[in-house]
Amino acid sequence: MSKQEQHWEKTRNLLFITLAIWFVFSIGIFLFGAEMQESSIKPFGYPLTYWFTCQGSLAIFVILIFWFAGRQEKIDDEFGFTEREGEQ
Amino acid sequence: MIKGKFIDNLPKVYGIYTGGFLVFIIIMAIAEQAGMSAKMIGIFFVAFTVLIYALIGWLSRTLQTDAYYVAGRQVPTVFNGMATAADWMSGASFVAMAGGIYFKGYGYMALLVGWTGGYVLVASLLAPYLRKFGCYTVPDFIGTRYGGNLARFSAVIVLTVASFTYVTAQINATGTIASVALDIPFEIAVYVGLASILMCSMLGGMRAVTWTQVAQYIVLIIAYLLPVFWISNNIGAGFFPHFMLADEVARIAELEGQFGFVKNSAADLATVPKGLAGITKPHSSVNATPWAFISLAVCMMAGTASLPHVMMRYFTTPSVRTARRSVGWSLFFIFLLYSSAPMLATLSKISLMDPNLATGIIGKSITEVQALDWYQNWNQAKLMFVSDFNGNGTLELNEFFMKGSAVVLATPEIAGLPYVISGLVAAGGMAAAMSTADGLVLAISNALSHDVYYKIINPKAETAKRLIVARVLLVLIGFAGATIAALEIQGILGSVIWAFDFAMSGLFFPLVLGVWWKRANAPGAVAGMLLGLISGTAYLVWVRSGGSGFLGITQLTFGIVGAAVSLVSMIVVSLITAAPDAATQKMVDDVRVPSGKTILGKQH
Secondary structure, eight states, X not given: OXXXXXXXXXXXXXXXXXXXXXXXXXXXXXXXXXXXXXXXOOGGGSOHHHHIIIIIHHHHHHHHHHHHHHHHHHHHHHTTOOOOTTOO | OOHHHHHHTHHHHHHHHHHHHHHHHHHHHHHHXXXXXXXXXXXHHHHHHHXXXXXXXXXXXXXOHHHHHHGXXXXXXXXXXXXXXXXXXXXXXXXXXXXXXXXXXXXXXXXXXXXXXXXXXXXXXXXXXXHHHTOSXXXXXXXXXXXXXXXXHHHHHHHHHHHHHXXXXXXXXXXXXXXXXXXOOHHHHHHHHHHHHHHHXXXXXXXXXXXXHHHHHHHHHHHHHXXXXXXXXXXXXXXXXXXXXXXXHHHHHHHHXXXXXXXXXXXXXXXXXXXXXXXXXXXXXXXXXXXXXXXXXXXXXXXXXXXXXXXXXXXXXXXXXXXXXXXXXXXXXXXXXXXXXXXXXXXXXXXXXOTTSTTOOTTSBHHHHHTOHHHHHHHHTTSEEEOOTTOSSBOOGGGEEEETTHHHHHHHHHTTXXXXXXXXXXXXXXXXXXXXXXXXXXXXXXXXXXXXXXXXXXXXXXXXXXXXXXXXXXHHXXXXXXXXXXXXXXXXXXXXXXXXXXXXHHHHHHHHHHHHOTTOOHHHHHHHHXXXXXXXXXXXXXXXXTOOOSTTOOTTSTHHHHHHXXXXXXXXXXXXXXXXXXXXXXXXXXXXXSSSOOSSOSOO
């Protein structure tokens, strides 16, 4: 497998992990909205589903993107595909 | 302001700007104490901020194509994040979203999840690759990746339909705010809003829009957060509302149980002015089916990843790496406002509902409420209404009506904050609507000038002529948008949601598969774009004209139909026609590697 193919395979795997986490917090948990609302877990005292829609999922997305960017940069570095300064 | 020097001094320039704006707020507060009228404060706030944006727009004027189309590709990560956040957060986010949550509760909170979750798709599926491509516009990517004028033109059609739907809503929002703040009729205010929008974008294109959007973000975030924190402290709910409103949320649920949701008769409702609503849904309980919630969230997420005015912001960063990080910063700046919207809705509701608070009006006598200053103001603007349906002389929960967009604008007054805060909020709403309208008008006119005029009609056109065409189109599109906005066909939030559905129907899969599926070819992409857009639109028309719909897909989620048709037709047509040639496949390989030259040259 060429260097480029290996790079793309790693990139694709990172995409799948990222999308899996994204799926859980954007779609997955809301399949159980009514059940979660009754849960005794209450972040900051808010009902659980309400909290996820207000803050939880949103904050997780922010962290997820920065994590993803960091991992992708590592993959690019590993294969020497990092951009050089001033390259257009 | 010299370009290189300006970029290096950004933190300082915007630091001074922010400080200056805070000083301006304080001066206005002092002026209010000294007896300046509410009307004058409103005029000062809106006029002062709009003049500053216009000044930035004028200072950023340019005669170069790469500055006009992509701000010279030198916008630093964090500042691009701020600009994107302003580009993204429109009148719908600022003015209408908290109102939607206020009235509809959980069902509309899908918008919060959808409008943030979409950025994960932008960061992982599209933005870095489109940046590597080096295109000026989104159709530029489609046209080059798939090849051929038909693909390019189809992308322009989808872009125009989606962005134009969106921009009418934004011009509508600027008109609403300008009419309230400046006290002029809506039909005229719409054109005042338009003039301010054009002043920012016409001379400097993307460069001017970028630097005004950063300035607009600063105004809108201060304007949104200040009242939330202030009200929360005022009613003793906690100094950091985001972590401390659990008691208030529980109290609202208790009060809802106590007051009950009484259904009004049709005859009573007929007396309520058009567009106003009462509280009919519980505040925090899960009152929508999983599918209703998820389908709306999915449409907003896929729409986010297909809207050209957002995507083109990531064409302006210096590199692929910064494009990726910039998406994270964008979402962080958006998060600051979105996590506050439900808090604002909560504070607004408790201020009105709780009889223990001085501001509570439910349970008071109707005549007492009608005598309130703020009630009279907002009632006159046809944004608020009370009526004693049951004739018992006191105001019940089901007898109070408000327009969705009034929740954010009127809450400071309802909660008893000084008028200076209302002026600030009006300026913030204006900033939010203007910044998005700028991005949208520019996205449309760039697509028409670069992709239709330069790439299809007259490839030999000189730079000067291209930029004149771009500016003429900008003005024409602005006027067309304002004219339609003045007709008020659909509310702000409704039209914005439609725009996401249109974009998702036609562009989501052609964009994503362009990067992630090498086998995708031009006939497939054209089929995907056109059939997706047509089927989505057909479904919308069908449901609007009384059709029953299927699978619980409503007029707000028709993008699911469009995108499904788009995906299937794109795959089928791609597979039954010839695979893309070797040069195209090589292009896709190059896009996937961050280093090296962009596919399209610096000037093209």
